[in-house]
Amino acid sequence: xFARILSGVVVGxxxxxxxxxxxxxxxxPTFSIVGLPEKEVSESRxxxxxxxxxxxxxxxxxRITANLAPxxxxxxxxxxxxxxxxxILMATEQITRxxxxxxxxxxxxxxxxxxxxxxxxxxxxxxxxDVDGLVVSHDNAAEAAVATDVPVYGVRTLHEVxxxxxxxxxxxxxxxxxxxxxxxxxxxxxxxxxxxxxLQAKRALEIAAAGGHNLLMVGPPGAGKSLLARxxxxxxxxFSRDESLEVTRIYSTAGLLEAGDALIPRxxxxxxxxxxxxxxxxxxxxxVPGPGEISLAHHGVLFLDELPEFDRKVLETLRxxxxxxxxxxxxxxxxxxxxxxxxxxxxxxxxxxxxxxDPEQTCTCSARDLMRYRRRLSGPFLDRIDLFVDVPxxxxxxxxxxxxxxxxxxxxxxxDHARGTQWVRYEAVEGxxxxxQLDGEALRIHCAxxxxxxxxxxxxxxxxxxxxxxxxxxxxxxxxxxxxxGADRVLGKHIAEAVQYRASGLWMHNA
Numbered sequence: 001x002f003a004r005i006l007s008g009v010v011v012g013x014x015x016x017x018x019x020x021x022x023x024x025x026x027x028x029p030t031f032s033i034v035g036l037p038e039k040e041v042s043e044s045r046x047x048x049x050x051x052x053x054x055x056x057x058x059x060x061x062x063r064i065t066a067n068l069a070p071x072x073x074x075x076x077x078x079x080x081x082x083x084x085x086x087x088i089l090m091a092t093e094q095i096t097r098x099x100x101x102x103x104x105x106x107x108x109x110x111x112x113x114x115x116x117x118x119x120x121x122x123x124x125x126x127x128x129x130d131v132d133g134l135v136v137s138h139d140n141a142a143e144a145a146v147a148t149d150v151p152v153y154g155v156r157t158l159h160e161v162x163x164x165x166x167x168x169x170x171x172x173x174x175x176x177x178x179x180x181x182x183x184x185x186x187x188x189x190x191x192x193x194x195x196x197x198x199l200q201a202k203r204a205l206e207i208a209a210a211g212g213h214n215l216l217m218v219g220p221p222g223a224g225k226s227l228l229a230r231x232x233x234x235x236x237x238x239f240s241r242d243e244s245l246e247v248t249r250i251y252s253t254a255g256l257l258e259a260g261d262a263l264i265p266r267x268x269x270x271x272x273x274x275x276x277x278x279x280x281x282x283x284x285x286x287x288v289p290g291p292g293e294i295s296l297a298h299h300g301v302l303f304l305d306e307l308p309e310f311d312r313k314v315l316e317t318l319r320x321x322x323x324x325x326x327x328x329x330x331x332x333x334x335x336x337x338x339x340x341x342x343x344x345x346x347x348x349x350x351x352x353x354x355x356x357x358d359p360e361q362t363c364t365c366s367a368r369d370l371m372r373y374r375r376r377l378s379g380p381f382l383d384r385i386d387l388f389v390d391v392p393x394x395x396x397x398x399x400x401x402x403x404x405x406x407x408x409x410x411x412x413x414x415x416d417h418a419r420g421t422q423w424v425r426y427e428a429v430e431g432x433x434x435x436x437q438l439d440g441e442a443l444r445i446h447c448a449x450x451x452x453x454x455x456x457x458x459x460x461x462x463x464x465x466x467x468x469x470x471x472x473x474x475x476x477x478x479x480x481x482x483x484x485x486g487a488d489r490v491l492g493k494h495i496a497e498a499v500q501y502r503a504s505g506l507w508m509h510n511a
Contacts, residue, residue: 001023001024001025001091001092001093002021002022002023002024002091003021003022003087003088003090003091003097004019004020004021004022004087005019005020005083005086005087005090005102005103005104006018006019006020006083006101006102006103006104006131007019007020007068007079007080007082007083007103007104007105008079008103008105008119008123008126008127009073009075009076009077009079009080009119009123010077010118010119010122010123010253010288011073011288011334011336012253012288012336012337012338013122013249013250013253013291013338013339014122014126015119015122015123015125015126016073016126017103017126017127017128017131018068018069018070018073018075018080018083019068019069020066020067020068020069020080020083020084020087020104021066021067021068021069021087022064022065022066022067022084022087022088022090022091023064023065023067023091024060024062024063024064024088024091024092025062025063025065026062026063027062027063028063029061029062029063030063030064031045031049031064031066032064032065032066033045033066033067033068033084034065034066034067034068034071035067035068035069035070035071035073035075036068036071036072036073036074036075037068037075037076037080038074038075038076038077038287040076040077040078041068041075041076041077041078041080044078044080044081044084044108047078047081047107047108047109047110048081048084048085048088048108050110050111051081051085051108051109051110051111051112051158052085052088052089052112052158054110054111054112055111055112055157055158055159055162056159057089057094057162058092058094059088060088060091060092064088066084066087066088068080074287074288074333074334076287076288077117077118077119078107078117079105079106079107079117079119079120081106081107081108082104082105082106082107082108082114082135082158082161083104083105085108085158086104086161086162086165089162094162095162095165095166096165096166096167098165100132100133101130101131101132101133102131102132102133102134102135103123103127103131103133103134103135104134104135104136104161105117105120105123105134105135105136105137105140106135106136106137106140106155107137108158112157112158112159113156113157113158114137114138114155114156114157114158114160114161115137115139116136116137116138116139116140116259117137117140118252118253118254118255118257119252119253119255120136120137120140120143120144120252121143121144121146121147121245121248121249121252121257122249122252122253123144124143124144124145124147124148124150124152125147125148125245125249127148127150131150132150132151133150133151133152133153133173134148134150134151134152134153135153135155135161135164136152136153136154136155137154137155137156138154138155138156139154139259140154140259141153141154141174142174142176142261142262143248143252143257143261143262143263144174145173145174145175145176145262146176146245146248146262146263147245147249151173152173152174153171153173153174154171154174155171176262188234188407188408188409189230189234190227190230190231190233190234190408191231191234191407191408191409192205192231192234192235192405192406192407192408192411193405193406193407193408194227194231195224195227195228195231195405196224196394196398196399196401196405197224197394197395197398197399198223198224198228198391198394200389200390201217201224201225201228201389201390201391202228202405202406202411204217204387204389204501205228205231205232205235205411206235206411206414206415206484207387207477207480207481207484207501208232208343208345208386208387209232209235209236209343209411209412209415210414210415210418210419210435210480210483210484211386211418211422211434211435211436211476211477211479211480211483212343212434212435212436212437213343213386213387213435213436213473213476213477213480214322214343214344214345214346214384214385214386214387214436215232215343215344215345215346215385215386215387215389216307216345216346216347216348216382216385216387216388216389217229217345217346217347217348217389217390217391218347218348218349218350218388218389218390218391218504219347219349219350219390219391219392219393220349220350220354220355220358220392220393221349221354222393223391223392223393223394224391224394225305225347225391226303226305226347228391229271229301229303229305229345229347230269230303231408232269232301232343232345233266233267233268233269233300233301234408234412235408235411235412235415236267236300236301236343236412236415237412237415237416237419238416239264239265239266239267239299241263243299244263244264244265245263246298246299246339247264247267247268247298247299247300248262248263248264250291250295250296250298250338250339251264251296253290253291254290254291254296256296267299267300267301268296268297268298268299268300268301268342269297269300269301269303270293270296270297270300270301270302270303270342271303271304271305272293272304274304274305274306274307274309274310276293276310276311276314277311277314278311278313278314278317279292280292280293281293281294281314281317281318282294282317282321282327282329283295283327283329283336283338284329288331288334288336289329289331289334289336291338292327292338294318294321294327294340294342295327295338295339295340297340297342298338298339298340298341298342299341299342300342300343301342301343301345302342302343302344302345303345303346303347304344304345304346304347305346305347306347306348306349307346307347307348307377308348308373308374308376308377309376312376312378315377315378315381316378316380316381318344318381318384319380319381319384321340321342322344322384323384325339325340325341325437326338326339326340326341327340344384344385346385347391351363351365351369351370351373352365352369352370352373353365356370357392358392358393359393360393383467383469383470383473384469386436386473386476386477386501387477387501388501388502388503388504389501389504390504414484415484417486418480418483418484419434421483422434422435422483425446426438426442426446429442435476435477435479435480435483436476436480438475438476438479439472443472443475443476446479447475447476447478447479447490448489448490449489449490449495450489450491450492452491452492453478453490453491453492453494453495456492456495456496456499457471457474457475457495457499460474460495460499460502460503464499464502464503466502470502473502474495474498474499474502475490475498477498477501477502478490478494478495478497478498479494481494481497481498482494
């Protein structure tokens, strides 16, 4: 007796349809799963055996062979449990073979309950026109339904699945409404008006949000660096549905999507501790490498507090993703590319004790301590930072004065206008949607300088011995400043402000 049905597997953030073939024949009782299964797939034999018996079905006593095709693709995860169990029941004629072409994904508990698995959204996005419906755990139904127009049937138990296939029970396709997600995206959790003073830092945040630029804040403990960083996601343009789907796809693959959630409505804000490992930052793990923090921050903000305390190897791995906006993880027998288009925000003290330059307290660091602290950040890494800003201790009078600063909503309005201008301007430029991605011919065309601006930039490059990469980043920042002002061309005042943010970080380059 033979049966075949469809399932799916996730490789990176992409998915492949898998044909589950099951043959039940006479002979000694054995249960084999072939087709390059990882350990967790092979362990499904015991889960399936118990789930069938506890759901009121008989487990065949003959030779059972389940093949996961294509056989040359490595299979991992527990999502094949439901498909293999249904295939066995079909092969032994305990349930009716469905007239429609259905795809099954789900983990089985020993009592027959169908549990949610990670990666259902990518599988739903890759479903072909030949599939008539998806049968998934009730926990995964919302995320699958939001990603495809194919009917999605959320189930809770194996018995419920079999009753549905036999026609004894009707399961209505899951319907999802995304209007509520847009409303959640508009809620501002950390308002810029909560931050007292720090006008220059707020201006730098606005520029970073408007052009997608990387930012490093330097200041003593308690000056407000972390609060400023938490405000940045609120200044970024509202999440589009396509961006939300792309981010949700990554979180679904990583198993970080909450049960019952369909879409991530807000831009990610990731703030890993400085003890994070190399694999935790870039991705890794057993079998197919999973996404790391830089991919989980895709289309959002990656905040690294106490930047020099991070392992230097971890920081150096950020150099390529900051340029290419993706990360390639190569392991034995498999390579996976994850998107990593994030805005990097770093925060650090000016010295190990944090009091260098503070008018109220004296720095206790020696010259050697100071040099060692600054050298933890390499020149090539710092070259990829667009904006350097000092965040000094707030004066007492300013701390107690009534706060009358702009709200995040007011700043976001200007950011949205600037981003809209860039979106129209770079519509024909492949791989560019913000000023931070400008390069090559597009940079020359859209950042053309008049004589005044060109002379000023030439003097700044010569005086501060700026690298070619720093020169390009000044142009990009100046273009963003011009967009915030509504100017068609980059003028001398825009270059002057951009150079100011670059010059603030020269003391680190010269350490």
